[in-house]
Amino acid sequence: MNRNNKLTDTELVAKVQGSVGDAGDVGDYEAFEELVKRYERRIYGHSLRLLGNKEDAEDVLQETFLNVFRAIKNFRGDSSFSTWIYRIATNNALMKLRKSGRVEVEFDDEFPNIDPAKGGATVSYIEGPGDALIEKEVLAELDKAVKKLPEKYRTIFLLRDVEEFSTTETAEILDITESAVKSRLHRARLSLREGLSKFKEGAVGN
Amino acid sequence: MMSKSEMSKSEINHCNCKKVLELLSAYIDSELSNDEKRMLDKHILQCQPCKVYLESLNYTVRLSVRLEKQESYQMPKDVRVKLRTFLKEKCQCDKDEER
Ligand SMILES: [Zn+2]
Numbered sequence: 001m002n003r004n005n006k007l008t009d010t011e012l013v014a015k016v017q018g019s020v021g022d023a024g025d026v027g028d029y030e031a032f033e034e035l036v037k038r039y040e041r042r043i044y045g046h047s048l049r050l051l052g053n054k055e056d057a058e059d060v061l062q063e064t065f066l067n068v069f070r071a072i073k074n075f076r077g078d079s080s081f082s083t084w085i086y087r088i089a090t091n092n093a094l095m096k097l098r099k100s101g102r103v104e105v106e107f108d109d110e111f112p113n114i115d116p117a118k119g120g121a122t123v124s125y126i127e128g129p130g131d132a133l134i135e136k137e138v139l140a141e142l143d144k145a146v147k148k149l150p151e152k153y154r155t156i157f158l159l160r161d162v163e164e165f166s167t168t169e170t171a172e173i174l175d176i177t178e179s180a181v182k183s184r185l186h187r188a189r190l191s192l193r194e195g196l197s198k199f200k201e202g203a204v205g206n
Numbered sequence: 207m208m209s210k211s212e213m214s215k216s217e218i219n220h221c222n223c224k225k226v227l228e229l230l231s232a233y234i235d236s237e238l239s240n241d242e243k244r245m246l247d248k249h250i251l252q253c254q255p256c257k258v259y260l261e262s263l264n265y266t267v268r269l270s271v272r273l274e275k276q277e278s279y280q281m282p283k284d285v286r287v288k289l290r291t292f293l294k295e296k297c298q299c300d301k302d303e304e305r
Contacts, residue, residue, distance in 0.1 A: 186231035
């Protein structure tokens with residue numbers, strides 16, 4: 001009789017916290033397992049995109065859910081469970097990244113010298129359902145460009161454009177201002193667009 | 207250098223392109239004020255390079271979400287199994303300590 005999958009995150013959290021159902025201090029482990037089931041795939045993918053290494057991503061996945069289990073009693077629900085767990089996971093991943101010393105925080109250049117009027121924008125892409133093979137190629141190129149983004153920008157890009165968190169949620173997850181989210185996201189997108197600029201009209205696949 | 211009023215008079219003014227470029231993400235995310243949006247819509251209508259630039263940036267953003275489902279980022283089955291074992295063990299220890 002598993003009715004947990006019908007519950008909202010908030011209801012599950014309440015069950016784990018032990019404030020609902022059986023009176024007891026340890027809470028409901030099955031409810032916790034349902035939260036694991038709901039988020040493990042996303043947390044693993046997010047960690048892997050941040051870290052670029054499967055073993056590290058697995059470590060972060062395990063640490064994150066253990067952190068969640070241990071801290072869930074203090075979770076007040078000021079933010080959603082989803083932003084809360086992403087906050088924990090992102091922090092864990094960034095800590096790992098910094099420890100490993102493979103961090104590039106800033107772009108080399110202050111701002112790319114892009115001037116659409118000077119032909120910097122002559123790139124256009126094949127739109128629509130298009131050729132699946134070409135799309136796959138472009139996606140792989142995008143993936144490469146994302147890996148090259150400095151950490152500060154990559155993190156925001158991944159939360160906003162890949163995980164589809166709102167500006168407000170992303171600011172909450174990273175504990176920075178919304179305007180910082182917006183400006184870094186814009187900078188990241190411009191850089192990624194440049195990264196795809198080899199796919200000029202007609203030049204794709206060559 | 208042109209004054210602001212002179213700039214708004216000229217129909218196709220590439221001096222605005224830089225400003226437009228700065229606003230493109232906010233445009234895509236519908237975060238612009240009405241005035242800014244109107245300025246941008248007007249500019250895009252008249253400036254082909256900016257129009258193409260917006261399209262390509264928009265394409266980049268729409269493509270990005272597909273990284274979420276990309277195969278190379280999917281969680282392998284053994285990672286799932288190991289996570290279950292890890293958590294059962296650790297969380298059980300926590301419970302035992304509480305008693
Ligand atoms: Zn323009």
